[in-house]
Amino acid sequence: MNRNVVIQKLKTKAERKIVISDIHGNLDLYQALLHKIDYKPGIDCLILLGDLVEKGKRNLDTLHYIMHQVQTEDVHCIMGNCDFIAKNVLYSYRLDFLKHVLGFRTASLIHEMAKSLNIEINENSNMSQICQILRKHYLDELCFLNDLPHVLEDDAHIYVHAGIESNENYGTDFKHVMTHAFFLESNQVFKKNIIVGHMPVTEYCSHIASFDPIYDVKHNIYSIDGGNMVKFGGQLNALIFEKNIVKVERCDFLKERKVIQNVDYHTQIPFFITFNHGNIQILERNSIQSKVYCPYNNRTFWVENEFVTNDMKAYDYTNYEIPLKKGDTVKEVFAYQDKVQIKKNGILGWTYRSNLE
Structure with missing residues (x-):
C-alpha cells in the first residue's frame, strides 16, 4: 500500500x-x-x-x-x-483490527454495507470472505473513499x-x-x-x-x-x-428550552474537564456526588456522580453556570439531578431545571 x-x-x-x-x-x-x-x-x-x-x-x-x-x-x-476503513476492506488490510473496531462500533459504514447483503459481522466472522463480498457489491463506494x-x-x-x-x-x-x-x-x-x-x-x-x-x-x-x-x-x-x-x-439537533427567569452572573473561576485530560482520582463519594482530584487541571472538586465514568474520568464536566435572561432559548445537552447541562451560542454550561420552561 x-x-x-x-x-x-x-x-x-x-x-x-x-x-x-x-x-x-x-x-x-x-x-x-x-x-x-x-x-x-x-x-x-x-x-x-x-x-x-x-x-x-x-x-x-x-x-x-x-x-x-x-x-x-x-x-x-x-x-x-x-x-480509512474503506482501505481496510478494499485491501483486506489489518482484518483482525477491523473486526475489533466493528465489534464496538456498531454505527459503521461496513456494518451497513454488510446488513444490506444480509451479512452479520461478529467475532466469528471470516473477515477476508466478507471483504471479498463487499468489494463485489460496493466497489465504487470503497474506491471513492480510497482515492x-x-x-x-x-x-x-x-x-x-x-x-x-x-x-x-x-x-x-x-x-x-x-x-x-x-x-x-x-x-x-x-x-x-x-x-x-x-x-x-x-x-x-x-x-x-x-x-x-x-x-x-x-x-x-x-x-x-x-x-x-x-x-x-x-x-x-x-x-x-x-x-x-x-x-x-x-x-445541531439538541432540544430547545425556553428560559423563564433571569440568572445573574456569579463570580466564579470556571473550569472544564476534557476527554483527553479527564482522568480523576476519587477522594470521597456519597450517593449524589464524588469529591475528585484531576491531575491535569490540578483541581479538587465535587462532581455529580452522573459525570464519573467506570474508567475513572469526569470528562465534559463544567462548573460554569451560564448567565441567562428570561425569554432566552438554550439547548439542552444533559439533565441530571436538579440541573441541566445546556449550550448557549455554542458555549457549554449548566443551569437549574427550575430556570427552564
Missing part, C-alpha cells in the same frame, strides 16, 4: 468557499447545515475535511449523497482517519483532516495528516492558513468550553470540529470564506 501523502490543488472559481468537517454519517444534520447557510450547488465551493462516515446512523446514505455532490457540484473531499486526497491546497489555505508536519514537509506518511493530535497546540508558524478538523475544539478548552471553531492567529490555524456524533453537546460547524470576510455557522 502506498503510504505517501497525496496533495491536490484546489481549483475553483467560486466566490464563497464553505468548509465542513467530521460529518460522521449524520446526513440529516449535514443537510440541515447546508440549508441554514443557504448553500448554492454549483455556485459555492464546498470543502469537506474528512471523516465523512462512521459513528452516525446513515453512513451509506451520507456517502452516496456526497459522491453525487462531488460528481455534479463544486464539492471537494479529503480523507479522514474514519474514512480521496489527504491534503487540498490553494493560494491562501491548506485543508487537511488533522494537521501537517511543517511548511516544507506536510507528512511522510498519510497517518500523520489524518491523526495529528492537538494540532492547535503546534509551535510552528504556518505561511498559509491551515484548516483542520479531527479534534473536537472543546478538547482545547480548560475554562469555558465552546463548540465553535477556533482561530489561532499566531500560528495561522483554524480548528473547526464541533464534536458532532462524538460529544453530547456536539454540533456541525461551517467555516465560510467570502471575499475578505470569514463567517461561522453551527447546527
Whole structure:
C-alpha cells in the first residue's frame, strides 16, 4: 500500500468557499447545515475535511449523497482517519483490527454495507470472505473513499483532516495528516492558513468550553470540529470564506428550552474537564456526588456522580453556570439531578431545571 501523502490543488472559481468537517454519517444534520447557510450547488465551493462516515446512523446514505455532490457540484473531499476503513476492506488490510473496531462500533459504514447483503459481522466472522463480498457489491463506494486526497491546497489555505508536519514537509506518511493530535497546540508558524478538523475544539478548552471553531492567529490555524456524533453537546460547524470576510455557522439537533427567569452572573473561576485530560482520582463519594482530584487541571472538586465514568474520568464536566435572561432559548445537552447541562451560542454550561420552561 502506498503510504505517501497525496496533495491536490484546489481549483475553483467560486466566490464563497464553505468548509465542513467530521460529518460522521449524520446526513440529516449535514443537510440541515447546508440549508441554514443557504448553500448554492454549483455556485459555492464546498470543502469537506474528512471523516465523512462512521459513528452516525446513515453512513451509506451520507456517502452516496456526497459522491453525487462531488460528481455534479463544486464539492471537494479529503480523507479522514474514519474514512480509512474503506482501505481496510478494499485491501483486506489489518482484518483482525477491523473486526475489533466493528465489534464496538456498531454505527459503521461496513456494518451497513454488510446488513444490506444480509451479512452479520461478529467475532466469528471470516473477515477476508466478507471483504471479498463487499468489494463485489460496493466497489465504487470503497474506491471513492480510497482515492480521496489527504491534503487540498490553494493560494491562501491548506485543508487537511488533522494537521501537517511543517511548511516544507506536510507528512511522510498519510497517518500523520489524518491523526495529528492537538494540532492547535503546534509551535510552528504556518505561511498559509491551515484548516483542520479531527479534534473536537472543546478538547482545547480548560475554562469555558465552546463548540465553535477556533482561530489561532499566531500560528495561522483554524480548528473547526464541533464534536458532532462524538460529544453530547456536539454540533456541525461551517467555516465560510467570502471575499475578505470569514463567517461561522453551527447546527445541531439538541432540544430547545425556553428560559423563564433571569440568572445573574456569579463570580466564579470556571473550569472544564476534557476527554483527553479527564482522568480523576476519587477522594470521597456519597450517593449524589464524588469529591475528585484531576491531575491535569490540578483541581479538587465535587462532581455529580452522573459525570464519573467506570474508567475513572469526569470528562465534559463544567462548573460554569451560564448567565441567562428570561425569554432566552438554550439547548439542552444533559439533565441530571436538579440541573441541566445546556449550550448557549455554542458555549457549554449548566443551569437549574427550575430556570427552564
